[in-house]
Amino acid sequence: xxxxxxxxxxxxxxxxxxxxxxVPEGGLFVPEAVPALDxxxxxxxxxxxxxxxxxxxxxxxxxxxxxxxxxxxxxxxxQINNFDHPDxxxxxxxxxxxxxxxxxxxxxxxxxxxALQIMPRLLSHAVQxxxxxxxxxxxxxxxxxTGKAALEGFRDVPGVKIIVFFPFGxxxxxxxxxxxxxxxNNVHVVAVKGNFDDCQTAVKELFADSRLNQVLAEHxxxxxxxxxxNWGRLVPQIIYYFWAYAQMQKKGEILPGExxxxxxxxxxxxxxxxxxxxxxxGLPVHKFxxxxxxxxxxxxxxxxGIYDRRREFFKTNSxxxxxxxxxxxxxxxxxxxxxxxxxxxxxxxxxxxxxxFQVDDHTKEKWQSLFISDYATGKETxxxxxxxxxxxxxxxxxxxxxxxxxxxxxxxxxxxNTKTVIDATANPYKFNHAVWEALAGSRHGQDKDEFLxxxxxxxxxxxxxxxxxxxxxxxxxxxxxxxxxEELKETVKRILAL
Ligand SMILES: N[C@@H](CCOP(=O)(O)O)C(=O)O
Numbered sequence: 001x002x003x004x005x006x007x008x009x010x011x012x013x014x015x016x017x018x019x020x021x022x023v024p025e026g027g028l029f030v031p032e033a034v035p036a037l038d039x040x041x042x043x044x045x046x047x048x049x050x051x052x053x054x055x056x057x058x059x060x061x062x063x064x065x066x067x068x069x070x071x072x073x074x075x076x077x078x079q080i081n082n083f084d085h086p087d088x089x090x091x092x093x094x095x096x097x098x099x100x101x102x103x104x105x106x107x108x109x110x111x112x113x114x115a116l117q118i119m120p121r122l123l124s125h126a127v128q129x130x131x132x133x134x135x136x137x138x139x140x141x142x143x144x145x146t147g148k149a150a151l152e153g154f155r156d157v158p159g160v161k162i163i164v165f166f167p168f169g170x171x172x173x174x175x176x177x178x179x180x181x182x183x184x185n186n187v188h189v190v191a192v193k194g195n196f197d198d199c200q201t202a203v204k205e206l207f208a209d210s211r212l213n214q215v216l217a218e219h220x221x222x223x224x225x226x227x228x229x230n231w232g233r234l235v236p237q238i239i240y241y242f243w244a245y246a247q248m249q250k251k252g253e254i255l256p257g258e259x260x261x262x263x264x265x266x267x268x269x270x271x272x273x274x275x276x277x278x279x280x281x282g283l284p285v286h287k288f289x290x291x292x293x294x295x296x297x298x299x300x301x302x303x304x305g306i307y308d309r310r311r312e313f314f315k316t317n318s319x320x321x322x323x324x325x326x327x328x329x330x331x332x333x334x335x336x337x338x339x340x341x342x343x344x345x346x347x348x349x350x351x352x353x354x355x356x357f358q359v360d361d362h363t364k365e366k367w368q369s370l371f372i373s374d375y376a377t378g379k380e381t382x383x384x385x386x387x388x389x390x391x392x393x394x395x396x397x398x399x400x401x402x403x404x405x406x407x408x409x410x411x412x413x414x415x416x417n418t419k420t421v422i423d424a425t426a427n428p429y430k431f432n433h434a435v436w437e438a439l440a441g442s443r444h445g446q447d448k449d450e451f452l453x454x455x456x457x458x459x460x461x462x463x464x465x466x467x468x469x470x471x472x473x474x475x476x477x478x479x480x481x482x483x484x485x486e487e488l489k490e491t492v493k494r495i496l497a498l
Contacts, residue, residue, distance in 0.1 A: 002029040002231060005334040006348070007341025013064040015126040018119075018232035019136070021225030022207055026348070027341075029231045030331050034280040035060050042282055043256045045246035050088040051078050053246065054118075054239045060281075061235045062122070069125050077118035082107055084467060089114065089240050091247040094392045097417055098407070099253070100400070101244045102424045108178060109427035109466045110320075111271065112149035115228075115236040120153045120160070122232050123224060127159065134222045138162045139206055139492060141199035141227060143267060144171035144320045145426060147189070148178040150226040155184035162226065163188040163495055165199040168482055171319050173450045174430045174469060181475035188495050189478075194485035195313055196267075197325045200227070202488035212489065215498050228270030229327050237274035241283055244421045253419050259286035261420040265403035266290060267321035269298060269328035271423060276332065285370070286418045291406035292375040293318045298326055302373035305364035307347075308356040317378045317434040318398040320426065325351075333359065336366040376405035384408075385428075385438035395435070395463040397428040427466045429454050449473075 002017040003009070006027030012020075017029035037060075045053050054074045059067060078088050085105040092100045106113020127136060136159060140150045147164040154162045166179060168191035179189045192199050206212060207223055216222055228234055241262065248254045262285055264272035272290055279285045292299045294314040301307040309324040316322055334344050337359075347357040376384065384401040388394055396404060403422045410416070428435050432453040439460060451473045458465055483491050492498075 001032045003032050003339075004028070005030055005330050005341060006345045008345070014062045014231065015064050015129040018123055018126040018230060019130050019132060019222075019224055021138075021223060021230045022204070024207055024210075024213065026204070026208055027344070028229055028327070028331050030334055031061065034277060034335075037282045039257060039282070042242065042245070043249070045242055046249040048246065050239070050243050051075060053242050054078060054236070057239045057242065058235065061238075064129065065122070065125060073118055073121040073125070077121060082113075082117050089243060091244055091421070092394065094388070094394050097419050098404075099244070099248065099419065099421050100394065100424045101240065101421050103240060104397075104424060104427045104466070106149070107152050107468055108145070108148045109430050109468045110145035110149055111423065111425040112145045113152070114240055115233045116146070116149040116153035116226060118236050119226065119230070119232045120157050123160070124157065126232070132222060134217070134220045136160045136224045137216065137221050137492075137496065138224055138226050139203045140164045140225070141196060141203045142166045142171075142179075143196035143322055144175035146227060148175065148182065151179060151182040151184065151187050151189070154226065155182070155187060157186065161186045161188070161496070163190065163492060165190050165192050165203065165488060167191075167195045167199060168193050170195055170315060170322060172431050172433070174432065174472065175319070177472050177475070178468065180477050180479045181472065183478065189481075190491055191482040192485050192488065193482065196323050197309075197313070198485040199488070200325060200327065202485065203227070204229075206489060206492060209489070212493075216496075219496070219498060221496065227327070228268055234270055234274055234277070234328075237271060238278045238281070241275045241278035245283055248419060248421070257284055259284040259418060261285070261287045261289060261407075261416070261418045263289040263291060263403045263407045263420060263422040265318070265321060265399045265406075265423065265425055266292070266298065267295070267323035267326065269326040269332060271425070273328045273332055276335070279370075280335065287410075287416070288371050289403075289407055289410055290371060290373040291403040292373070293321050293381070293402050294375065294377060295322050295324055296375035297324050298329070299373040299375045301329065302367065302371050305359045305361070306356065307351060307358075309351065310355040317381055317431070317437075318402050320399055321402070332367075333363065337363045372410055374406040374409055376402040380405050382434065382438035385435060386441070389439060389461065395428045395461050397424070397426040398431050398434045399426055400424040427469070428463065429457065429466055429469050432457060
């Protein structure tokens with residue numbers, strides 16, 4: 001069963017949680033209890049395919065779906081037409097202790113595809129199961145990657161309309177083009193004069209607006225979410241942590257039961273939280289290393305227990321992590337403080353009203369031996385891309401470079417030789433200007449055409465061009481709406497003709 005992090009909603013089954021997206025009154029759905037996998041089952045995964053591991057994990061969490069339904073969605077989602085690598089998420093070794101988990105082989109070149117290729121199928125089943133029969137409206141807030149992955153995943157899905165809001169000027173040109181050229185008879189893309197937090201806050205307000213939800217219901221519509229606030233987005237992300245562990249075991253890099261480190265560059269805390277759920281299920285993890293860019297609200301809260309968003313918002317060269325209000329930290333706090341919904345309600349109310357909260361020492365102690373946090377500046381990010389390429393021939397995107405940079409700092413400080421998996425969250429060619437600046441050592445490329453740079457980078461590095469980016473500059477612009485951040489609700493009403 002699924003419960004609300006704020007204790008303000010009845011227990012529901014997974015299909016209902018996925019259909020609703022988030023708790024309408026505020027709060028996120030989480031499993032009432034996290035099921036444990038026994039050691040033998042985790043060891044068996046070393047001989048299994050990505051699809052088999054996916055089936056195991058999904059069946060545990062989505063037990064109101066039939067086994068046939070899960071098998072069907074898994075085989076349709078994680079297949080070679082959707083992912084350009086037979087491993088789905090290949091694990092690449094770059095030195096004796098460091099392994100890069102490439103999560104960007106899906107259709108849009110970002111880790112979001114790992115969940116957004118399967119989630120639309122889960123949502124369609126969820127809608128049928130809950131008998132709601134309404135048209136599902138999915139407002140999405142994105143800092144660049146979720147938007148395109150959701151547009152791709154939900155394109156032409158019957159009974160669904162998707163409206164993506166991205167910060168105008170706050171995403172890379174490739175990310176922007178991927179979204180504004182998105183085809184499909186049910187997709188809308190809107191640029192917002194604001195940052196990601198403005199988009200995400202406004203989207204959450206739509207869910208909480210009872211009058212608007214009533215009007216929607218009168219038109220036989222209902223909101224759901226494709227962001228990681230939806231449990232249906234998060235649960236598929238648990239799979240790849242077990243997969244990575246299984247690959248390490250299979251390659252003989254670790255012994256059964258040996259602990260690994262997991263490094264996650266993260267802004268909305270969803271990706272690292274999925275790893276934490278894997279750990280709660282029994283995945284042997286020594287340290288989770290949470291890596292931020294200059295918007296280091298997560299680094300600070302993990303270190304000090306004080307969540308404070310009253311700070312300057314930086315536009316960085318790892319824009320997908322330009323986030324100060326990290327939705328999934330709420331789920332994390334709920335797990336570590338023993339499901340105390342009252343505390344969560346108090347803290348998140350204070351965050352909303354006053355811009356900060358401080359957790360008690362007891363709560364902070366619960367994560368301090370397991371979680372490490374640090375951040376990389378823009379300059380360090382570029383230097384990491386260059387250094388890694390020169391040393392290993394491996395090309396990092398800026399977000400993955402943030403992860404590796406933070407990990408290297410941790411390694412220098414501790415000498416911890418534990419084998420380490422770093423989530424590679426995006427294809428480097430989604431961020432050509434930053435990668436060019438890193439490798440060429442100058443900002444000259446900033447004024448150059450994005451796709452000329454892409455070609456030059458390709459020539460320089462030999463790194464293959466992701467299929468999603470090949471003819472992106474030749475596609476027609478289909479979405480050109482730009483709105484003020486205060487106009488988001490009106491925009492939704494206009495699109496839906498309410
Ligand atoms: N980094 C994300 C922000 C939204 O995160 P999500 O995991 O909640 O969808 C993005 O690229 O849009």
